[in-house]
Amino acid sequence: LTEDEDVQRMLRGSLLRKIKSRGAPRERLFRLQEDGATVCFEGGFGRSRSQQSFSVTHVEAVREGHQSEGLRKYGAAFPERHCFTLVFKGKRKNLDLAARGEEDARHWVQGLTKLMGRLQAMSQPEKLDHWIHGVLQRADRNKDNKMSFREVKSMLRMINIDMDDGYAYQLFKECDRSDNERLEGRELEEFCRRLLRRSNPRVDTALGGWGRDIKGTSASPGRCSGRSGVNAAPLGDRGHPARQQDLMMLDGFMMYLLSAAGDILNQDHTKVHQDMSQPLSHYFISSSHNxxxxxxxIGGTSSTEAYVRALMAGCRCVEL
Incomplete structure (x- = not known):
C-alpha cells in the first residue's frame, strides 16, 4: 500500500484539528509512520506537550462527516466534508477531527479504511513481526533505529516481561554482533525472537514433550533431541509457513498457539449458532446498567456513544 495515493498523503502528514468539548480546536500534525500501522501526533500544550500515537489496529470504524455526538455538538464551525471521526475499540474516546480541506479528509478516511482492511487480513507471522516493530518503535526514544541496553530494559517493561538485568544484558551482548552496545537491523530481530522463546518456557516444554526429532528416526513422543518439531500434517495449511519436512518448528508452533486456532473462544461462536426460535424468556440476555x-x-458524562459501545460489546438490554 505504500504506493497508494491516500497512504502516501498520510505518510507525508496533514494538519488536522482535534474537536473537543472544552477549549478551542488546536491544529496538530498527524502523520502515518513507516510501519503503516501507527499514527503519531503532538498532544498537550506548553510544557506538557508530548508525542502521542495510536495504532490503526485499535480503530473500530471511521465515520465521515458529522456522524458523532462530539462533531454534531462542537463541530458546526467546520464543513461536514472536512470532518471525520475515529471510533476506537475498548474504552478509548472517539477522536473527532477536521481537516483543512475536503481532499485531505478524503485521503485520511480512504487511507485508514484500506490500512484497517490490510492489517486485518495479515497472516499470523506478519502480525507477530508487526507487533515487534511497533514495540521497538515505541521503545526507541531517540529515534535512531538502534537500541541501547537502557532502551531494551524500557521495552521489557513495556511488554510486561520481568527479566533479571544480568540475564537480559547477556542476551543483549550475544545479539550485539557489531559489539557497539547497540542493536540494529538483524541484531534487533534476533534479540526479539530469542526473547520470545526464552520468555515462554512452557512452549518449549510442550514442544519437547509432544515433538519428535527432526530426522524422525529414533526419538520417542515423550523425549526429543536438540531440534524438535510437532507433526504438522493434521493441521493442514495452518502450519505451512514454518514447516520443515512436515514438522512444525518452534516459531511455527508459537504462531499456531497465537492464531485463531488457539483462541479460547470457539470461532463458530462469533456467529449466531444457537437455536433462536424459542420465546424470548428462554434466553439469557447480556444487559447493561446505566x-x-x-x-x-458520580462524575461520568452521558453520551449516545456509550450505547454504541454497549451494543458493539454484545449487550442487548440497555437502560435509557
Missing amino acids: TYLTRNQ
Whole structure:
C-alpha cells in the first residue's frame, strides 16, 4: 500500500484539528509512520506537550462527516466534508477531527479504511513481526533505529516481561554482533525472537514433550533431541509457513498457539449458532446498567456513544 495515493498523503502528514468539548480546536500534525500501522501526533500544550500515537489496529470504524455526538455538538464551525471521526475499540474516546480541506479528509478516511482492511487480513507471522516493530518503535526514544541496553530494559517493561538485568544484558551482548552496545537491523530481530522463546518456557516444554526429532528416526513422543518439531500434517495449511519436512518448528508452533486456532473462544461462536426460535424468556440476555454513562455514576458524562459501545460489546438490554 505504500504506493497508494491516500497512504502516501498520510505518510507525508496533514494538519488536522482535534474537536473537543472544552477549549478551542488546536491544529496538530498527524502523520502515518513507516510501519503503516501507527499514527503519531503532538498532544498537550506548553510544557506538557508530548508525542502521542495510536495504532490503526485499535480503530473500530471511521465515520465521515458529522456522524458523532462530539462533531454534531462542537463541530458546526467546520464543513461536514472536512470532518471525520475515529471510533476506537475498548474504552478509548472517539477522536473527532477536521481537516483543512475536503481532499485531505478524503485521503485520511480512504487511507485508514484500506490500512484497517490490510492489517486485518495479515497472516499470523506478519502480525507477530508487526507487533515487534511497533514495540521497538515505541521503545526507541531517540529515534535512531538502534537500541541501547537502557532502551531494551524500557521495552521489557513495556511488554510486561520481568527479566533479571544480568540475564537480559547477556542476551543483549550475544545479539550485539557489531559489539557497539547497540542493536540494529538483524541484531534487533534476533534479540526479539530469542526473547520470545526464552520468555515462554512452557512452549518449549510442550514442544519437547509432544515433538519428535527432526530426522524422525529414533526419538520417542515423550523425549526429543536438540531440534524438535510437532507433526504438522493434521493441521493442514495452518502450519505451512514454518514447516520443515512436515514438522512444525518452534516459531511455527508459537504462531499456531497465537492464531485463531488457539483462541479460547470457539470461532463458530462469533456467529449466531444457537437455536433462536424459542420465546424470548428462554434466553439469557447480556444487559447493561446505566448504559448512557461514559465513566462512573458520580462524575461520568452521558453520551449516545456509550450505547454504541454497549451494543458493539454484545449487550442487548440497555437502560435509557
